[in-house]
Amino acid sequence: MKDVFDELRAAILRGEFAPLQRLIETELAERFATSRFVLRNALTRLATEGLVELQPNRGARVRAISVEEAIEITEIRRAVEGLVAARAAERITDDEVAELSALGEAMNGAVANADMLRYSELNARLHGQVRRIARHSTATRIIEQLHGQMVQHQFRLALLPGRPSVSLPEHLAIIEAVCARDPDRADRAMRVHLDSVLKVLASIAAARP
Numbered sequence: 001m002k003d004v005f006d007e008l009r010a011a012i013l014r015g016e017f018a019p020l021q022r023l024i025e026t027e028l029a030e031r032f033a034t035s036r037f038v039l040r041n042a043l044t045r046l047a048t049e050g051l052v053e054l055q056p057n058r059g060a061r062v063r064a065i066s067v068e069e070a071i072e073i074t075e076i077r078r079a080v081e082g083l084v085a086a087r088a089a090e091r092i093t094d095d096e097v098a099e100l101s102a103l104g105e106a107m108n109g110a111v112a113n114a115d116m117l118r119y120s121e122l123n124a125r126l127h128g129q130v131r132r133i134a135r136h137s138t139a140t141r142i143i144e145q146l147h148g149q150m151v152q153h154q155f156r157l158a159l160l161p162g163r164p165s166v167s168l169p170e171h172l173a174i175i176e177a178v179c180a181r182d183p184d185r186a187d188r189a190m191r192v193h194l195d196s197v198l199k200v201l202a203s204i205a206a207a208r209p
Contacts, residue, residue, distance in 0.1 A: 004032045004034045004038055004042045005041075005046070008028065008042055008046065009046060009051065009148070012046070012051050012052075013051075017062045019062050019063070019064035019065075020061055021061060022061045023052065023062065025040070025060075049145050050063060050148070051149065063149075065150075070150060070201050071198060071201045073150055074194055076142075077143060077147075077194055078190075080142055080143055081130075081143060081190050081194060082188075082191045082194075083136070083139060084131055084134045084139050084140070085134070085174060085177070085187055085190035086183035087135070087136050087139075090181070091133060092178055097179045100130075100133070100175050100179055101179060103129060104126075104171070104172050104175040106122055107122045107123070111165070111168050116164060119168075123171065126175070130174070130190075157197065160200065163200070167193065170189070170192060173193075174189040174193060177189045
């Protein structure tokens with residue numbers, strides 16, 4: 001069942017299923033070459049992660065989260081990802097310094113070329129790389145569950161006009177602090193970045209009728 005769960009989760013995170021889209025058991029069982037029993041177990045696990053919503057007598061659908069919930073999730077991420085960035089600064093190896101620096105250069109290039117889809121992908125990769133460097137399994141589990149619920153908002157924010165010009169320096173500051181092996185600066189840089197995300201989400205919430 002692990003493979004079906006992982007594959008379906010990855011498909012949702014890639015945006016192959018839109019928020020509120022129904023997840024038809026027969027179609028998914030055929031796609032993943034599995035039984036409906038195994039598939040239902042996977043859907044139940046995804047519901048506990050907040051990615052799927054199970055409706056009595058109506059099956060499952062991809063859960064949509066509100067801007068208000070996205071703000072709450074980001075507030076939690078700010079605290080946990082700050083800790084993770086600090087831990088990454090303490091544990092980073094020379095090879096990982098080189099990898100993280102190369103990622104920063106790629107993000108610079110994506111923004112210079114106005115390739116926002118590429119920048120969004122690199123954004124997610126950066127946060128994932130910092131988690132891997134930190135090697136803090138509990139924090140990683142918490143963040144990845146929260147991140148899964150935030151996917152639709154992350155994608156939307158990355159495409160907002162002018163947003164990359166704000167977030168790129170924030171991401172580069174995180175990279176610089178982690179590579180400098182400065183835990184306090186890494187923590188602050190991550191918190192500054194997520195404070196910025198919170199401000200954008202709050203402006204979205206305030207602009208709604």
